[in-house]
Amino acid sequence: MFEKRKITLKDIAKDLGISVSTASRALRSHRDISPETIKMVKDYAEQHHYVPNFQAVNFRKSRTFSIGLIVPELVHHFFSTVISGAISAAGKRGFNVLVSQSNDTLEGEIVAARSMLAGSVDGLLVSISNETLEGAHLLEFLEEGKPVVQFDKISGHLPTPKVTVDDFEGAYQAVSHLIHQGFSKIAHIRGRLDVKNSIDRYEGYVQALIDKTLEFNEEWVKVCKDISEEEGYLFAKELMETENPPDAIFCITDLVAWGAIKYLKKKGFEIPAQVGVVGFSNWKLAEVMSPSLTSVDQHGFAIGEQSAHVLIDLIESQNLESQETHQIKTNLIIRESSKRR
Amino acid sequence: MFEKRKITLKDIAKDLGISVSTASRALRSHRDISPETIKMVKDYAEQHHYVPNFQAVNFRKSRTFSIGLIVPELVHHFFSTVISGAISAAGKRGFNVLVSQSNDTLEGEIVAARSMLAGSVDGLLVSISNETLEGAHLLEFLEEGKPVVQFDKISGHLPTPKVTVDDFEGAYQAVSHLIHQGFSKIAHIRGRLDVKNSIDRYEGYVQALIDKTLEFNEEWVKVCKDISEEEGYLFAKELMETENPPDAIFCITDLVAWGAIKYLKKKGFEIPAQVGVVGFSNWKLAEVMSPSLTSVDQHGFAIGEQSAHVLIDLIESQNLESQETHQIKTNLIIRESSKRR
DNA sequence: TTGAAAGCGTTACCAA
DNA sequence: TTGGTAACGCTTTCAA
DSSP: OOOOOOOHHHHHHHTTTSHHHHHHHTTTTTTSHOOOOOOOHHHHHHHOOOOOOOHHHHHHHTSSEEEEEEEEEESSSSOOOOOOOHHHHHHHHOOEEEEEEEETTTHHHHHHHHHHTTTOOOOOOEEEOOTTTSSSHHHHHTTOOOOEEEESSTTTTOOOOOEEEEEHHHHHHHHHHHTTTOOEEEEEEEEEEOHHHHHHHHHHHHHHOOOOOOOOOOOGGGEOOOOHHHHHHHHHHHHHHHHHHHHOESSSSSHHHHHHHHHHHHTOOOOOOOEEEEEEEEOHHHHHHSSSOOEEOOOOHHHHHHHHHHHHHHHHHHHOOOOOOOOEOOOOOOGGGGGGO | OOOOOEEEEEEEHHHTTTTTTHHHHTTTTTTTTTTTHHHHHHHHHTTTTTTOHHHHHHHHHHSSSSSHHHSSSSHHHHHHHHHHHHHHHHHHTOEEEEEEEHHHHHHHHHHHHHHHTTOOOOEEEEEOTOOOSOHHHHHHHTTTOOEEEEEESSTTTSOOOOOOOHHHHHHHHHHHHHHHHOOOSEEEEOTTOHHHHHHHHHHHHHHHHHHHTTTOOOOGEOOOOOHHHHHHHHHHHHTTSSSSSEEEEEEEEEEHHHHHHHHHTTTTOOOTTTEEEEEEOOOOHHHHHSSSEEEEEEHHHHHHHHHHHHHHHHHHOOOOHHHHHEOOOOEEEEOOOOOOO
């Protein structure tokens, strides 16, 4: 019922009695084709709905005008925001985005990377999995002349540009805010010891305490493995059951904060009167939980946009050496869980 | 520093003193190539890390082994779940997924569709925007011989297969549950009058009332335009301020339910003691809000998987005529907001 | 069992 | 200003 054969340059050339190369050049308004020929060819193309076969063009130029994007998890507010930003920026520059997820495993990341490397993208945007160390599968891109840009979760081992959240500054602001609200015994439920984001947030936390000459207590720092709600609950319990409990908790993510708040509510602690809580990420749930959660917004959309622009710049300049780091500023969103005054 | 020229079939053929066609066939274990030759070629390929150039293969076969996926909104729990399912299923069948969003506008959908149609995908998965009526830009895919599958938000005008949530049944179950919990004056904050999902949910709501011989009251039905938190708040207010207020509200989405709950809490109504609330979608926030929200889970992952399978089946069978509808069952998740017994 | 050659649709070089 | 031709890397007849 459907099916309408597409016309090619050859058809145009034959019908117009010119050569294929002339037709090709005319369509691109090449400067040494006469205006008359150009007009003739363009008119014909228009009338016959000529559409260039991009597969052929791209094959010829060995380009795809697509970029790959690998995230640890797709169903995740922050990452879907980043994807949205990347697609928006890439689209404006004529690139499609091929999306995949690693499920935060090395294996998954390798599978995703390989399926993209084999001729379907011109470059890669990646937020590495927790398990990624060497990243040989990512180096392969560079070896093939395809640039890679890392964002958010990055590895220092890979010689690529990076676009990151300013985790240090975000944490610093969050903790400073707590101090400003009158909290003085501030705990931190942090992420893994070997992940850069969680290290930076931890350091921002420590620096804020130092700058305001507040007590730093080793026992007030808890280390998550999964960054889960359950861990938030558990560590809040551990923190509050000690001799010298904190009066505020700065959590590595909103989900962990939600677990902590669940515990605090259950035990009748008043938030923020008795205990203040701050999260990180500013997901939708921060706004919705009760009490609403003060959180650090990571500007995911901007990160996606910026990453895509950096990558496409490299693709277009054939630059594989760049290792610039771009830091995106965070923004503290103050809500009920920490507001005392 | 990097850059390692890829070897091609021609290189293999030359080095091994055979022809390109023999090399090509040997690699695919073609049945009339001798076992010895096959082994020789494969060993050589292995040693020299031969990777076929898929751009060339795909160009030759006019295939891309990619599918397009257009959703109204990317930053949305349901849609990101669907995307995740589609990528998972497509990956298993050797397809990459090119993702884009329409921002729920016709214009956006057309732009996204066009950039994919021009030779970058073999078929399209689409959940149409609110503004899409005729869908000429989608028919173009069929005209080019590329199958289209609609999911979730669908248009009856387009002759394509469809994968949908069983909205009617989901709503029916939700309302039946409320009735079973002892609620008898059940209101409905519904979606637009011209959108199929919201019509189906409305009809499920009405049918449940009829089957249980409960009162249907025209005044208890409110129509959203944006499906926003604000509308939930506003309509809950309108409903509760009438002479004869309902004792339960079934909402078109969790976000609307959250708006309604906000109002109810503010006015001191006890949930679910005085007013029961049920949402639809089962986002993360349903679990997190207080009280936690009973909601209809839509199995987004299954929808994504199923849609991808249906599409890839059509691509591989070259079938452009199919218009089957696949309904995915929903699942009611019962939480505090409706549990009376 | 193997090879030669044509062809997919385009671009780009070299001649005319 | 134009045309012929080779080339991109592969698959697929057709012949040998």
